[in-house]
Structure formats: C-alpha cells, structure tokens
Amino acid sequence: MKHFALQQLVQLVVVVVGISVLAFAILHVIGDPVLLLLPQNAGKEEYERYHKLLGLDQPLYVQYWKFASRAAHGDFGTSWYTDTPAFRLVLQRMPPTLYLTTAGLVCALLIALPLGILAALKRHSFVDNLCTMIAVAGQAMPIFWLGIMLIIIFAVRLKALPASGYGTWQHFLMPAFTLGAFLAPITMRLVRSGVIEIMNMEYIRAARAKGLSEERVVIKHAFRNACIPVITVLGLQFGQLLGGAIVTETVFAWPGVATLAVDSIRNQDFPVVQCAVVLLALIIVSVNFLVDMVVGLIDPRIRIGA
Amino acid sequence: MLRTIATGFALLLFLAGASLTPADAQTKDDTLVYALQSDVDSWDPPNSVLREAIILGYNVFDHLAVRDLKTRRVVPNLALSWKALDDTTWEIKLRQGVKFHDGSPFTARDVKATFDRVLDPTKKMTARGNHAKIKIVEVVDDYTARFKTDGPYPLFVERLTAQVMQSEKVIKEKGHEWMQEHPIGTGPYKLVKWDRKHEHLLVRNDDYWGPKPAYKFVRIRIIPEQATQIAELISGGVDVIKAVPPDQMDVINKSGQARTSSSPILRTAMIQLDQAARSGPNPFTDQRVRQAANLATDMDVIIKHVLNGLGDRVATAVNPMAFGFDSGLKPYKQDVGAARKLLAEAGYPNGVDITYNQSPPTVEPGLLQTDEAIVADLTKAGFRVKQNYVGDNTVFVARVRDSKAGPMFSFSWGYYSVFDADAILHDIFKCKETYSYYCNPAMDDLIVQGRSTLDQKKRAEIYVKAQKLLFDDAAYIFKWGLRGVWGISNRVEYQAPPDEVDRMFLVTPRKKS
C-alpha cells in the first residue's frame, strides 16, 4: 500500500509542477507583459522600471523559481484591473464553484445510479434500450441550451425558481441539475456496464445458488463492487465537471471561479488567470489522488496490479 | 454503507447551501433590487469615469446642488445658496446639521478638502478636468465657503451638481486606497458590503437630513448577460434594469410583471477614431478616411429598424438637450460610392483593415445590435472590420485611458449630467484629454474661448463654429443622442430619469389598487 501511495504522490507532484510551468508560461507567451500593463505612451524609463519590477530582466528559470516559491505562499501578485491580490479574488469565488460541482455530482448520481442499475438488470429489454437512448441523447445535448431552456421554463414562465444568482437552496436547483445532466449519461453507462460485468461473475452466481433473492444479490454484492469503477470515474470526472461548470456558471450568473477565470482570460488579467489555473489544478489533482487512494484501499487489484 | 455516506454528504451540502442566505435576511418587501451590467471600479466617484459610479454616488453621497428634473434648473442641496462676489469669486452658504455616515458633521472644511483632492494634479483624479477652472476653495466659516476661479467660469453653478461631498476626516485619516472601497457620504443610503463583480448591499441612512427612502435595503446585482437581466426582471428577481435593447421591449411589456420606460437622455453615442494617433499610426489620421467612414453608414435606417426609433440623430456629438446645440447643422447622409472614392483617394483602393474595440452595453440600449449594423455598413464600403468585444467596462475604460483603444472604439458620453456643449467638447475633443483621441489646435482654441466668457450669446456662436469644424473634419463617426430604456417591475413606482441617474431613494412600492 505504501508503495502505491508513494507512486501516486509522485505523480501528483509531477502534475502540479507541470501545471505550474504551464501557468507560468502563459504570461510569457503572450508577448511582452510590460507592454500589456503600461499605457501606450509610457516613456522608456517607465518601461525599464516596470521591466525590473516584474523581474523580467532575469533568466527564465530564476523567474520561474520566484513565481513558484511565491505561489507556494499564496502570493500570485495583484490583479491588473482591481488592485486586489489575485489569491484573495480566487479564494473568494472558490466556495460557490465547489458547492456547485459537488451538487452537480450528486445530481448526476441521483439520475445515473437508478437508471444504470435498472438498465443492467433488465438488460436488452425495452427499458434498457430506453435508458441507453436517454444517455446518448443526453450526451448530444449542449448543456448551455438546456440551462437556458430551464431558466425560461422554471423562472420566466412558471416563476417557480430564481433565474440566476446565488444565495438560497432554490438558486442551486437548476444549475445543479444542468451540471448533473451533463455528467449523468456517461456515469449511467458506466454503472450499467459495471453492474452487468459483476452480475456475471462467479460469486454472484454462487450467491444466487445459495438461494438469495435477486434484490439481495444486487444490493449486497453487485452494487458494492460496481461502486469501484463508478467512484473512480466520478473522481476523475471532477476535472471534466469543471469544464461543464464554466458554461453552467456563465448561463446562471453564478459567482464562481469558473466565471472569474473566463473573465480574467478575456480581460487578459494574467495574475488572476495563473492563480485560478494553479489552484483549480491543485484541487483536481488532490481529488484524483484521494479517489485513487480510496479505490486502492477497496480494490487490492488496483494497487498491486496496474 | 457507501450509499449512506453519499446521502449524508449530499444532505450536508444542501444544508450548507441553505445557510447561504444572507445574514441580514432582508425581506422582499423592504429590499429594492437593481441590476448593473458591469461593476464599478471604485466607490470613489471623482476617481471613476463610469456612469455606474456616478449613479451609486448619488445614492450614498450628496452634492452641493442638484438638478430639478421637472424644471431642469439647478436647485440647492447641501449648499443653501450661492452668489458671485465678482467675476472670479463665488460664495456658498451651506446647510447645517448634516452628518456623514460616520457621525462627523459636514462643514465648509469638507468642501475644501473634497475640491483640494480632486484638483490636485498629482492625484490624477478623473473628475479634475470638470473642475479645472476652480483655483482654490477657502473656508470662511463653518458653513461658508468661497471659490476662486481661473477667469470667468460660466458653468460654475451647473458643475455644483457634478461633485459629491466627501469627508475631510476620511480623506486625511483613511487615505486614497481605503476610499476606493469605503464610501463615507452624507447621502440617503450607506454601503454595507461589496462583493466585487457580484453585488453590493446598501442600507437606509436613518439619520439622513432629507426625506427618507421608502426601501430599507437596496441590493445592486451585477448581471452581465442582458438575457439574464430580462429573465430576472420578468420573473420578479430584479426590480430595475437599464439599457434594455429596444427589440426586447415587447417581451417586458407583455409579461404582465414589468414595463418599460424610455426617456431622451443627455448621453450621446459615437465611435471614436484615433485621429491623434494615440494608439499608434492608423488610417484614421487621414481626414478622408474618417469622412468615408461617416459616409458609409446609414444611421437613420439603423435608428429606425434596430432601435425602433429610439434615438435622436445628431450631426456631431453635441446633444439636442445641451446648451450650444446647433440645430441647423445637418448630419452626414449615407453615400457608399463617395465613401469608396474617398478611401481610394486616401490610398486604400482595395479597402482597409481595422480593428473595432467594442464596449459592453451598460448604458447604451441596443449597442450590440447597432454595432453589428454599423460594421456591416462599413464593410460594404471597403472597411474590413475585425470586431473585438470587451465584456468588462472597467477593462474597456482602462484601455481607453491607457491609449490602447485605437484605431476605432465605441464610446458614449453622459456629460456628467451638465447640459452644456462644453461638457462634451472639453473632455472628448480637446487635445491630450484622457478620453479624447482627437487633437486639433483650432478646436482647442474654440473650447477655451467657449468656457471663458459669461456671454451666452457669444458662447452659442462659438459652439456653432465648433460643431461645423467637427463635422467638416469628421472627427469621429457620429451617431445619435440616446434614449435611455429602463425595465421596471410592476411592484414599484419609478420612471426613466432624463439625466440617467437612478435615484434609488425615490423609488416607492406601488400601491395595490
């Protein structure tokens, strides 16, 4: 187990370093950051001063080292447009995004688990085909369209839910459902294939032979083991979720990190972009690590084999 | 087992989510909700050029004088009276018993401190140009202040409505940085909190010297998407929205939940061209190219079909409501052939490539739609336009300030609500002014002449000359005087303000009949 954990940890570190290099590179690929920062007609001395201030006169690896060491302390510089520290801005917007992604995950599970299990149990029947069709259709639906339609139906026409914003549990419903709908198709198919795999395994047949009812077979044995691939996928889907969150947050005016990142990219506010990229990566990587640990704990094949 | 954990976790989350309701628990009945498309860059009105900052300033601060919206005359506010002692001296008597939000009394020393700060050239405050004619403010006694001006200043009284009064104590003790996020004024509302780019919360100032606002709380929500603003308005989530695109007015009016209200406003729209080459060399330094751009577009059709008639065509950027407007000057008429010819003469027989920096539709109704129509017109005449939309007003304005907005960018000017041609000519057409990309010494002369005489007849003549100059020189692409369009919920009584300032303290709940 220790060897496995170590291996995962090493990978985690490598990935984080890789992301930080990427984030660092962003600022330098765009061209001259001083030119971006200063007014058009700034004089030469002003230019020189800022050049020195930003540390751009030093070799790249020194700059990277400074960037990385400062980042490790939470110092990503100040936003170019609002004079607030980038770290503070990103941190402030983190909770709404995290709540949304978790709520989305839960929604996805609520949809995918029952449907997937049902489809697996009634394999090749009409119900199964229906579920598969729903999954395929769900994958084809652009979620921003779904989100907008939900707003029109539930907020504008029915006036049952708030059209946008953040604050009460009602504000969560539509965005969480939208995000969940984004993830559900894949999760459903996974649950289904997972359960099917397991249903055919020896120990299930043994349980059946023992005379256990079908429900007990499913719930006690099959489901538990089908959870492994599901957890793995969900953990890995966290990164994917963030992609869906960007569009969901935009449609519902959700004050999260995703919209902050998109705005900062559009405004070329690079300190904030760097901070958002690194922090988000850290979170995703940590979640993946945790998931790998949990799965490794449950399923010895993973940590020994692989 | 896993299922229990999962359910438990989910439950925890929803509980956490539910606990997110703001602690103050304002109810729907005592809270007015106002939507802005883009957030302010600061709560220090003289340091911001954004209209939103001016609007918010009106609600949290007071001015020495204000404009009566019905009579259009300047009436007393924090200043009870004013008189000119001589050509270059004015004396103002102040209202007594007024307190700032922090409890300190409002006196002439605060007037002096406010103006000293704004006029200080080292501080580079945005509002400095407005008040540059004021040389110094003297404190005569606690409630009397004397202003000395640099030569005769005909707009002195008008401009009393264009500066909020800030606290000397705050300026000296807290400093500039603090003031950007903490407004301490004498006004009807106080700022409770500001979540940048998300929302502001204001609470009623129960010690206000004037009439108390009807709503205890004001929530200012930042909603960047116009579609979302409209959805919120007609579903009851927001009470007032601005700059509604005219082609969406029927959606609001038919909803049964809200209505639209429109009014001609002082704001004039235009497309600035980088004649002064602030962003570097570009085709618009050539007068023929600028004229071609004006001849390429059919603004009348755009106003008619895209704005449904809600716009007042103007020949230059001087608004029909402003003093000095020359109604005799006729605007450019579309002539694509002539435009092409001019381009060819200027050295672009095969057209020219330009980038158009577009601002978000925070104050100009239908801006996105009219922009597309204008770009289409320009393209037909040979201008290959690359559109660059900047969604954040703070960023856009910063680029304009930093001389990075050229060669062409969408712009509008609200005159700081001063109904005079000087209020636009000085800031938008004078050499080296922060928001001016035009530089013409002849124009500068006219501007200086116009603000140096108290003879209104003479001023009017000077301004006729100025407008003719702008027209012939095709300084910018001229558009129209705006009609503001507001979306207002049926649960409140409110109407479109002709000076574009949303006075939240005047909004009252609609009585149920």
Add this chain to the structure above:
Amino acid sequence: MKAVSAGGAVVLEAERTTAPRAPARHVSLRRLWRFKWGVVAGAIMLMIVAGAASAPWISPYDPVTVDIRHRLAPPAWMDGGARAHVLGTDQIGRDLLARMIYGGRVSLVIGVAAVLISSSIGVLLGLAAGYVGRRVDWAVMTLINVMLTFPFVLLALAVIAVLGPSLVNMIIVLGVADWPLYARVIRAETLAIREREFVIAGRALGMSHWRIVFRQILPNLVSVIVVIATLQVARVIILESFLSFLGLGVQPPTPAWGNMLGEGRLYMLNSWWIAAFPGLAIFTTTLAINLMGNALRDWLDPHMRL
C-alpha cells in the same frame, strides 16, 4: 477491468493479456439490420455532410449579407414570415437557413480537422508508448496524466487568450487537447498485441520494428481508431459550440452553430428561432454521430470495450 476517464469519454481499459479477439468482421447486410438506428443515423449524417459540402450551391443567400430592414423576420410558416426567408432572419437580417448550412460546414470542418490532428498524434504516441515501453512509456503516460487532469475547457480558454480566437486556432487547440484519449487506448491495445504470436514470429524472422508496428500492429487497431474518431467528432462539435458560445471560438460574422446560439440567446423570448435552429442542429448532428459511432463499434467488434 479498470475504468479510466480519458478526457470526457470514459474508457473501460481492457486488461487484455490473454483474451483473444473475436473474429474481425462479419460483413453481411442481414447483420446491418440489427443496427437500424446506426444506419438511420448514418443516413442523416450523410445528408448533413452533403448539405454542408454543397453549401455554395444550395444556400439561398450569402450567410453574411446584412439586411437591416428585414431583421428578426420569423420563419416562413409563422405570422409575419415570408417565403424569401424560410427559417427567418437574425438580428441584423441575415438569412437563418443560409447561416445554418454554412455553420454546419464550419462545425464539421473543425470536427474532422481536429480529430485528424488528435488521432494522428495520439496513435503515434500510443504506439510508441506501447511498443517501445519503459522510459518512453513513462514519459508519454506522465504527459497523458498531466493533460487529462486538467479540464480541457480551461486549457482551451487560456490558449485562445494567448493566440486569439479564430477558426484555425480552434482546430489547433481542439486537436492538441484530445490526443491523450487515443494514446491511452492505443497504448493498451499495442501492449496486448505486442505479445501475440504473429508479432513474436515477426521479430524472430528479423522484421524491422517499423514494419512490425505499421504492418502488423496498426492494421489491427484501425477499427478501434475509427470508432474513437467518430465519437470524438461529436465531442469536438459540442466543445466548439461551448467555446463559440462563450465568445472564444469562431468569431462573428462567420456563422458557427455555437456562436449563433450565443447571439440568439437574448432573443429566446421573442425571436426564438435564432437560437432554436442552431441548438437543434447541434443536438441532431451530435446524436446522429453518436448513434453511428456506437453502431459502428458494435458492427466491427461487439467485444470492443469502448
């Protein structure tokens, strides 16, 4: 069986060391009937592709011709509609049908081009990792992990912020971001095939590595590649629509279903056709491709674990 997320499509990685592959193809028309959904979907796709390809001939107007006087015209069958504009016009009078056809062109071109790029990179790297093994394998796997950890959308946004939004940049970004998906699967397959008898025999006979890889291994992977590629075209189309919706993809006035949807968003409550038709188009196309891809997979090799 191990479930891994590969950038959005979940891949059940086959731990195939000994399980033999089912016989390759069993082409017969009768068997085709079992995949009637796939065939129908295929026919629809054919029509869409044909329509897109023949755009200049069948389109009633130029998609960028502006006609202010006839803006926001409803479709022909509604009140106020006219035969002149069958699907209506948008907010500056451009014909919607023309924009739909040309938009389809743009979406399909981006989809196919991006997939060509990502499959080429992915297959080559996957082959290298699987065949050469050891350090190359480690390097490629780490690279894959770094890229998969990161939510694609954020990466795309950052890159486009740097390069500027345009058609070509979109293709590059989408192409480069998706190769890990292919690489991972190809690597697993290569690892499996590498141990097969005919390959070992080939080495014994003195065949060069190049021949083995390109003449023996690769042909066996064609069906896998084709299935993944087909499904990926659908995914790229949806991703492109995401980016264009956010304003960071294809720029107006070039029509693309994504940016048409974004522009039409404001009009959903009165001139709904501007957003509805592109949305429908994205949905239909993606659904058809998915169905086709699934059917293709089942037809070529029902045991394929994808």
